[in-house]
Amino acid sequence: MNNNMFKILAMVPAFLSLAACHKDDDSMMVQQSTITIENVLNSRPLVESGTFKGAGMPPVIFPGQSVSFSFYAAKKQRLTFATMYGWSNDLFFAPANPGIALYQEDGTPVTGDVSDNIRLWDNGTRVNQAPGAAVMHPGTAEATPRNIKEVNGMDDYGNNYLQASKLMKLSLSYDGNSKFTVTIMNNSGGTANETPFSPGVWAISYIAGDNLLFPEPLFTAGKPSANGLTNIAEAGDNTVLSNFLSMNTGIFTPLSPVLVVVYNGKDNPLFREGEKDRGEGLKELAQKGNADVLAAMLKTKAGVKEVYVLKEPTSTVLLPMINGMAGGKVSRQLSVMKGDRIAIATMYGFSNDWFFATSGNGLDATAKGDLSSSIGLYDNGTAVDQYPGAGITQFNLTGTPLQESKPVQAVPNPNMFTTLPSIIKVSLQ
Structure with a gap:
């Protein structure tokens, strides 16, 4: 073995040692x-939304009948809904915005009769006939659509109406763990304003701080009808407004x-x-x-x-x-x-x-x-x-x-x- 070979062999341990050190250095870099x-x-602004309807065919809620649905809500959140006054041209029942309070200030759930929250509204898209079974649908369109307006005893055409709370009874029960059930009862039978209620929609808005994210999801008083409310008010068809609410409901x-x-x-x-x-x-x-x-x-x-x-x-x-x-x-x-x-x-x-x-x-x-x-x-x-x-x-x-x-x-x-x-x-x- 010549001297050059000895030199090469002598360098191998040092080379291996350097290689090992280089590997360790990588791990410590x-x-x-x-x-x-x-x-x-x-995100979506509504926590929940849904529809309701009568159990028969057609699926309307006749006098003496009721419908119920359940939902969850936190403090300061509100329930709103809309359903057609069936024997009218374009009237609907709904709470005033932002809807029905579900808790007292101290956090106690609201239960029992909350009918005084219900209002009767004119959608402003049809000329109002005298309410009753003889109303012709869809009726005459307004020459210029008017803004949504509450009906207080008499509409703009001189037709008389009882208070909404005399025609609809609204009850809340608390099922625990933030869950409520609402029951809508048609008690218009035998009154001067007897009417069926149409299939309807309902919604609950998220709240951030003290502000509802969508405080008026169904309508705004004093503004034109939008997003499918007209379909409910004129024909009891909740499909379009339900689709709108669904698109705004989520997390x-x-x-x-x-x-x-x-x-x-x-x-x-x-x-x-x-x-x-x-x-x-x-x-x-x-x-x-x-x-x-x-x-x-x-x-x-x-x-x-x-x-x-x-x-x-x-x-x-x-x-x-x-x-x-x-x-x-x-x-x-x-x-x-x-x-x-x-x-x-x-x-x-x-x-x-x-x-x-x-x-x-x-x-x-x-x-x-x-x-x-x-x-x-x-x-x-x-x-x-x-x-x-x-x-x-x-x-x-x-x-x-x-x-x-x-x-x-x-x-x-x-x-x-x-x-x-x-x-x-x-x-x-």
Whole structure:
């Protein structure tokens, strides 16, 4: 073996050692990554809407008959509905906007007879004949359609009417857990204004703060009829207005300030599905959107490297898309290394204790792209669930959560209340 060969062999251990050091250096290299969380919900302003009709054929509600339907509602939300005064040209029954109050100021549900909320309205699209079975439909169209106007005893053509509450009895019962049942009774029989009621529509608006998102979903007094109300008022056809309401009914929720944790370990530091809340602050996040308690606790945990609470600059919370405007978004640049993981959590704002979070052992901190498929919706198990966005005990709807103690579980979709669309997007770049 010549001297050159000895020199080459002597260099091999050093080369291998350098290669090993280079591999270790790669694993210890700090990388910059930006996490972005967005509320991508294409929100709707109505919590619920629906239709009602008589049980026979035709499906009208005759004198002496009644119809009932159920719905969920939170404090300050209102019930509204519309049904045709059948033996008229274009009159309809409906509450005055924004609808019927469902709770007292102290949160006690309103129950019993609420008939004094009912009004009789002129749709303004047909010339009014004397009301009764002899009315010809559709009748004569107004030369110029008039604005919707309440009928108080006498219409613009000299026809007389009893108060709406003398023709329709409206009753509310409370079924518990924010659920109501309303019964519409036709008690016009034997009066001077005997009439059937047509199939109708009903709606409940979301409320944000003290404001209903859609306070006048069926009509606006003093303005022309729109969106299919004329079809009800003239012909008792609720199809068009029902379709309009359906398009405006769905999910609305903000997301709370987002907790982001960079850690190095085998276990998600926030929670484990199937275990009860650890009492470390996740309950405060899931029930009230307060991430600060959990953030402070996480900073004391072994393996946790960085903890952030990301707040949207203008509104703090991440609002959904509203009328086509982009939803809220937060971002944060992170310094990560190979082996690091990322966990996030944010409250489904209009719930009792639901939260979005990374499933399993979080995200690979060095991954790139859209990682939304790794985010799940979980029930913290510390508060009794109610219809999302319509619960009397939901904290963000001025309620006080009803406490329970169950393991953290994934929220199924569809769930017992509704079906949820895409709400949250999480990406790493």
